[in-house]
Amino acid sequence: MALPALTPQYVLGLAALLVLVVDAFTPTSRKNGLLAGLTALAGVTSAGAAAWLYAGGAGRTTLFDGALAVDASTSFFTAVFGCVAALVAVASYDYVREEPHQSAYYALVLLATAGMSVMAAANSLVTAFLALELVSLPAYALVAYLKRDAGSAEAGLKYFVVGALSSAILVYGISLVYAATGVFGFAALADAVAGNAHVTVLGAGVVMLIGGFAFKTASVPFHFWAPEAYEGAPAPVSAFLSSASKAAGFVLAFRVFLLAFPLAAFEALGIPWTLVFAVLAVVTMTLGNVAAATQTNVKRMLAYSSIGHAGYALIGLAALSGPTSSDVAVVGASFSHLFVYGFTNTGAFLVVALAERWGVGRTFEDYAGLARSAPVASAVLAVLLFSLAGLPVGGGFWTKYALFLGAVQSGLWWLAAVGVVNSALSLFYYSRLVKAVWVDAPDETGVARERPTGIYAAVVVAAVVTVALLVAPDVVFSWADAAARALVSA
Amino acid sequence: MNEWIAVGVFAVVAASIPAVMVSASRLLRPSVPEKGKETVYESGEVPTGGTRLNFNIQYYMVALLFVVFDIETVLIFPWTVVYQDAVGAAGLGSALAPMLVFIAVLVVGLGWAWRTGVIRWVSSANTEFNT
Numbered sequence: 050m051a052l053p054a055l056t057p058q059y060v061l062g063l064a065a066l067l068v069l070v071v072d073a074f075t076p077t078s079r080k081n082g083l084l085a086g087l088t089a090l091a092g093v094t095s096a097g098a099a100a101w102l103y104a105g106g107a108g109r110t111t112l113f114d115g116a117l118a119v120d121a122s123t124s125f126f127t128a129v130f131g132c133v134a135a136l137v138a139v140a141s142y143d144y145v146r147e148e149p150h151q152s153a154y155y156a157l158v159l160l161a162t163a164g165m166s167v168m169a170a171a172n173s174l175v176t177a178f179l180a181l182e183l184v185s186l187p188a189y190a191l192v193a194y195l196k197r198d199a200g201s202a203e204a205g206l207k208y209f210v211v212g213a214l215s216s217a218i219l220v221y222g223i224s225l226v227y228a229a230t231g232v233f234g235f236a237a238l239a240d241a242v243a244g245n246a247h248v249t250v251l252g253a254g255v256v257m258l259i260g261g262f263a264f265k266t267a268s269v270p271f272h273f274w275a276p277e278a279y280e281g282a283p284a285p286v287s288a289f290l291s292s293a294s295k296a297a298g299f300v301l302a303f304r305v306f307l308l309a310f311p312l313a314a315f316e317a318l319g320i321p322w323t324l325v326f327a328v329l330a331v332v333t334m335t336l337g338n339v340a341a342a343t344q345t346n347v348k349r350m351l352a353y354s355s356i357g358h359a360g361y362a363l364i365g366l367a368a369l370s371g372p373t374s375s376d377v378a379v380v381g382a383s384f385s386h387l388f389v390y391g392f393t394n395t396g397a398f399l400v401v402a403l404a405e406r407w408g409v410g411r412t413f414e415d416y417a418g419l420a421r422s423a424p425v426a427s428a429v430l431a432v433l434l435f436s437l438a439g440l441p442v443g444g445g446f447w448t449k450y451a452l453f454l455g456a457v458q459s460g461l462w463w464l465a466a467v468g469v470v471n472s473a474l475s476l477f478y479y480s481r482l483v484k485a486v487w488v489d490a491p492d493e494t495g496v497a498r499e500r501p502t503g504i505y506a507a508v509v510v511a512a513v514v515t516v517a518l519l520v521a522p523d524v525v526f527s528w529a530d531a532a533a534r535a536l537v538s539a
Numbered sequence: 540m541n542e543w544i545a546v547g548v549f550a551v552v553a554a555s556i557p558a559v560m561v562s563a564s565r566l567l568r569p570s571v572p573e574k575g576k577e578t579v580y581e582s583g584e585v586p587t588g589g590t591r592l593n594f595n596i597q598y599y600m601v602a603l604l605f606v607v608f609d610i611e612t613v614l615i616f617p618w619t620v621v622y623q624d625a626v627g628a629a630g631l632g633s634a635l636a637p638m639l640v641f642i643a644v645l646v647v648g649l650g651w652a653w654r655t656g657v658i659r660w661v662s663s664a665n666t667e668f669n670t
Contacts (some may be wrong), residue, residue, distance in 0.1 A: 066647050070650075072655065073653075073654040073655070
């Protein structure tokens with residue numbers, strides 16, 4: 050059966066409307082389970098449709114006069130977004146059970162996911178910006194969802210202010226690129242930048258675009274919103290933003306820089322943007338990991354570590370060197386890192402959601418001895434954190450290995466060296482949390498913990514997928530390679 | 540000579556004209572303060588009360604819904620202008636269906652806002668602008 054190329058996007062958008070319609074017909078009844086189920090079903094369905102489209106092997110389909118283009122990278126990332134949205138929805142079933150405005154919550158999650166999957170299909174700077182706003186606006190509201198909670202409201206405001214600023218920078222960058230080239234479409238841009246006469250304007254525009262993407266991916270220099278927003282936001286929303294939203298920023302950055310701004314043309318103009326990304330990668334991973342090592346608050350530690358992971362993923366843009374095979378390898382490594390990270394980091398934040406539900410405090414000391422009262426969740430947390438660090442307990446081991454290998458093969462051995470040092474540093478602070486949970490003695494013994502089914506199911510699935518990717522990575526990595534090939538040799 | 544110098548000169552002149560006008564009139568005019576000059580300008584009306592008063596927060600939701608439909612008209616206007624030609628060129632379905640989908644999405648949003656009580660007017664004795 051031939052599905053329309055945008056089936057996943059349609060599913061997510063219609064599901065968001067369906068959530069609102071259901072709530073409009075029964076505004077007074079409580080239907081958390083129905084809405085969470087609907088959201089999770091839509092996420093899984095869109096991920097399944099994306100996998101189906103990839104398996105169908107349609108190649109590259111351009112739609113709406115070239116405004117959108119669906120290829121293997123679209124389906125790959127749409128699968129990530131759908132899966133993360135489903136995990137977040139299942140976990141939210143327990144997290145928002147007592148909260149008002151549940152229909153708005155689930156509708157916003159679905160709309161943001163729809164925006165992300167459109168970002169993964171963007172083929173023009175206009176659709177790219179619109180899709181990015183479709184992700185950002187629901188995200189601001191989701192961060193401030195617990196509006197009676199001062200931390201959540203403060204986080205939402207900070208996120209909004211930084212987001213509005215970086216959106217302004219991004220749209221100004223787009224206008225400068227348009228001023229220099231006169232086109233918005235990626236394919237037309239690739240032709241128009243070659244030998245462009247307005248190098249200064251174009252260069253300024255490209256730098257501003259990098260700034261806009263740095264906000265979405267929580268990379269230096271627009272990273273500072275991340276710890277504030279993730280700390281104050283409801284933990285499932287932190288999970289959603291730190292994995293899916295970050296991956297969406299990356300897929301858009303990859304699409305823009307691989308499809309619209311060919312490296313060869315820019316090196317001829319004297320703007321080697323790989324160098325910018327190499328510098329940003331080093332600064333981002335170092336700053337993220339060093340700051341994470343000094344945190345005492347678990348959520349802030351995870352937030353800074355997610356900044357560090359943005360630095361690793363940036364290697365995919367920094368280590369491009371020209372030959373198709375090595376470019377595909379390093380971009381594919383970055384894609385698969387974002388895939389694994391999507392599950393692993395979502396799981397880690399959802400364990401924090403579990404701890405928040407139990408009323409465990411926020412610092413490392415508060416987590417002491419959690420393993421005595423909640424062994425399953427603690428074991429899952431250990432697996433997830435060690436996979437984030439790059440130990441061979443999860444798929445993160447392969448993807449980090451592939452990223453650093455790709456950097457070395459492109460002659461950026463110093464980038465790989467910084468990455469390895471940072472991974473070692475990250476192992477230090479991840480182990481601190483694992484030690485607190487498993488080794489340290491709890492303040493009070495014999496605490497009976499409730500077992501919220503939804504969050505437990507979500508974290509266990511996240512951990513199982515993470516470990517499964519260590520054992521059988523080829524399923525995902527071959528898809529990631531096809532996705533990278535679709536962009537590199539387009 | 541760079542042609543952008545003209546833009547720079549234009550910017551300098553544009554900024555200096557109001558500055559010169561204000562400072563010249565400050566030097567030339569006599570200073571006669573009186574009450575009528577110092578009151579707040581209210582389009583000719585005599586102002587009553589201060590400007591710092593509480594507005595009912597419910598205006599915010601109405602304004603928000605208004606913005607949605609304001610933007611909607613911005614899209615519908617050009618669509619109506621080209622509608623006849625579009626029907627001739629692309630057929631009725633291709634010309635009409637996207638706009639119907641767009642309006643349907645907005646109607647779902649408005650219906651949801653209405654049913655969940657966003658536009659229900661709650662009266663309170665403490666606010667000044669009750670209706």
